[in-house]
Amino acid sequence: MNQRAFKNNCEIIFINPPYENIAPGYEFVKHITNNAPSLGLLHLAAEVREHGYQPSIIESNIFNLTIEQVAERVINKKPAYVGITLFTVGVWGAASIARKIKQGSPDTIIIVGGPHIASMGKETIKRFNEFDYAVNGEGEKILVELLTALKAGATLMQVPGVIFREHSFVHVTPGKPINRVLDELPMPAWDLLPDFPGAYKPAIYDFPRGPVATIAASRGCPFHCKFCDTSTFGDRVRHYSPVKVFEMMQHLHDVYGIRHIMFVDDLFLASKVRVTELCNMILDSGIKMTWSCTARVDTVKPGVLELMEKAGCWEISFGLETGSNLLLKKMDKVAEVEKSEQAVSWTAEAGIRTKGLFMLGFPGEDKDTIAQTKDFIRRIPMTIMNLTKFTPYPGSPIYRELYGANIKEDHWEKMNGMNFVWSPEGLSVEELDRQYQEILVAFYRRPKIGLHYMKLTFMYPNHFVRLLRFGLGYLNAKAKSFLSGRKGLLVKSHDTSLD
Numbered sequence: 150m151n152q153r154a155f156k157n158n159c160e161i162i163f164i165n166p167p168y169e170n171i172a173p174g175y176e177f178v179k180h181i182t183n184n185a186p187s188l189g190l191l192h193l194a195a196e197v198r199e200h201g202y203q204p205s206i207i208e209s210n211i212f213n214l215t216i217e218q219v220a221e222r223v224i225n226k227k228p229a230y231v232g233i234t235l236f237t238v239g240v241w242g243a244a245s246i247a248r249k250i251k252q253g254s255p256d257t258i259i260i261v262g263g264p265h266i267a268s269m270g271k272e273t274i275k276r277f278n279e280f281d282y283a284v285n286g287e288g289e290k291i292l293v294e295l296l297t298a299l300k301a302g303a304t305l306m307q308v309p310g311v312i313f314r315e316h317s318f319v320h321v322t323p324g325k326p327i328n329r330v331l332d333e334l335p336m337p338a339w340d341l342l343p344d345f346p347g348a349y350k351p352a353i354y355d356f357p358r359g360p361v362a363t364i365a366a367s368r369g370c371p372f373h374c375k376f377c378d379t380s381t382f383g384d385r386v387r388h389y390s391p392v393k394v395f396e397m398m399q400h401l402h403d404v405y406g407i408r409h410i411m412f413v414d415d416l417f418l419a420s421k422v423r424v425t426e427l428c429n430m431i432l433d434s435g436i437k438m439t440w441s442c443t444a445r446v447d448t449v450k451p452g453v454l455e456l457m458e459k460a461g462c463w464e465i466s467f468g469l470e471t472g473s474n475l476l477l478k479k480m481d482k483v484a485e486v487e488k489s490e491q492a493v494s495w496t497a498e499a500g501i502r503t504k505g506l507f508m509l510g511f512p513g514e515d516k517d518t519i520a521q522t523k524d525f526i527r528r529i530p531m532t533i534m535n536l537t538k539f540t541p542y543p544g545s546p547i548y549r550e551l552y553g554a555n556i557k558e559d560h561w562e563k564m565n566g567m568n569f570v571w572s573p574e575g576l577s578v579e580e581l582d583r584q585y586q587e588i589l590v591a592f593y594r595r596p597k598i599g600l601h602y603m604k605l606t607f608m609y610p611n612h613f614v615r616l617l618r619f620g621l622g623y624l625n626a627k628a629k630s631f632l633s634g635r636k637g638l639l640v641k642s643h644d645t646s647l648d
């Protein structure tokens with residue numbers, strides 16, 4: 150393996166590789182999905198720039214770049230380093246890019262990191278010779294240390310959180326250092342994003358007016374819901390100070406004209422003191438921005454919700470998952486349907502939209518739990534919903550339960566929440582797909598919901614264009630399914646089942 154970093158070449162190209170964000174049969178969904186950039190790469194780029202490197206960023210999916218096009222861009226520049234962010238779904242695409250780069254620019258060192266590495270780092274480095282080094286967990290500190298060691302030709306055994314091959318042996322250096330004080334990190338390098346903010350549109354109807362940007366105001370989550378991969382940030386929660394969060398909002402507003410912020414951290418509402426301070430800062434400043442966040446149902450209370458609404462909070466996403474208490478228990482969600490119902494009602498009463506994040510097909514799902522979920526969805530005053538097809542992501546506790554410690558040929562390239570790569574006993578993939586469509590159609594067909602979306606469309610007509618494309622695509626997919634004898638089902642079972 151090449152350990153020689155070219156002495157005067159400080160160029161590092163970060164890549165968010167192409168990945169499949171839809172399922173076969175569901176291609177029309179791409180018109181309405183979330184096109185947020187990788188915030189992780191923005192943080193890393195800012196950090197290495199402070200240490201004298203020259204970073205740039207390639208966002209493959211957002212610009213419809215193929216594997217060949219991404220590799221070509223890199224080969225033309227022959228950077229000293231490439232840094233690729235890996236979600237499980239993107240690993241194969243990333244490996245193809247790396248292989249091509251190795252052919253066209255053999256001296257370029259390829260480093261990978263991201264959620265997939267935090268859970269499957271050793272296996273990935275063993276399996277893919279194309280990747281030279283992997284960084285385990287939060288990348289800012291480790292990446293800089295790794296680059297410094299590579300440049301100096303020093304041993305990597307002293308750098309914590311690094312995975313690499315030596316001959317046929319894979320080393321995993323001990324430690325997974327975390328950034329304890331987030332305020333010390335430089336501001337994400339939004340200036341390096343091509344066509345920012347115009348090209349980065351979140352999911353349809355997820356914001357009142359663009360342009361939009363994302364911020365992670367905290368890192369870490371102390372819960373261990375069985376379907377969730379928390380391996381990157383671990384269970385120690387760390388927050389930016391409200392002052393720093395407000396500084397980022399103001400910067401995005403003043404420099405890029407951002408009008409809506411999406412807070413993407415897992416537990417934005419975990420600290421009421423911090424949220425209250427941030428809201429008061431927003432109100433005192435008079436800045437005109439809306440924002441949305443995600444929250445657990447047990448972290449909301451009427452008083453703080455009212456303050457949040459005044460300070461521009463437009464939507465809260467709750468991981469509601471299911472209408473079955475039994476299933477919530479099996480998920481280790483530490484939540485109850487009744488509490489979820491109350492949280493959604495309080496949020497609606499405060500004048501904030503609620504987005505319910507649901508999951509279909511978790512182990513233990515059956516016809517009864519699906520009926521309970523449908524009933525729950527009918528009862529609650531929710532404005533928008535997402536339904537994920539249960540996927541056992543590596544790094545989630547359920548992955549180990551289903552597959553043990555051994556890695557199976559488990560269709561990483563389909564792990565995007567849009568494919569049923571696993572189905573519970575007694576429910577076929579076809580049945581799950583039928584239920585998937587039924588749940589979504591029943592929700593979005595309600596007149597109250599339709600009216601709400603009409604209003605939103607008038608506020609921001611770009612939504613309408615996306616909706617029209619989605620609708621035409623859906624009708625086309627349905628027609629194709631009937632014509633090919635699949636009776637309206639959009640997936641084919643052999644496309645999705647595990648070997």
Ligand code: B12
Nearest residue numbers: 187188189232233234236237262263284287288378565566
């Ligand atoms: C916002 C978000 C999105 C956004 C933006 C995605 C993106 N590219 O960043 C959108 C909506 C597009 C999205 C889509 C998906 N997401 Co998402 N997403 C998140 C969320 C909520 C926050 C991510 C974030 O910005 N974190 C903050 C930044 C700073 O962290 P970071 O990106 O992880 O980067 C740090 C480290 O990972 C590391 N690092 C990352 N890349 C690299 C590269 C190098 C070279 C190095 C050295 C280090 C390094 O250093 C960074 C700085 O510390 C996370 C949950 C979470 N808590 O992280 C889920 C999460 C990452 N998503 C997940 C999934 C499954 C998906 C989807 C596959 C489908 C889905 N169900 O949504 C798609 C695939 C998208 C893709 N390939 O880009 C899973 C990933 C599991 C896995 N093993 O793959 C997570 C962990 C949710 C979960 N708990 O299960 N997502």
Ligand code: SF4
Nearest residue numbers: 370372373374377415
């Ligand atoms: S689902 Fe939410 S609460 Fe549960 S572990 Fe994941 S981030 Fe934490």
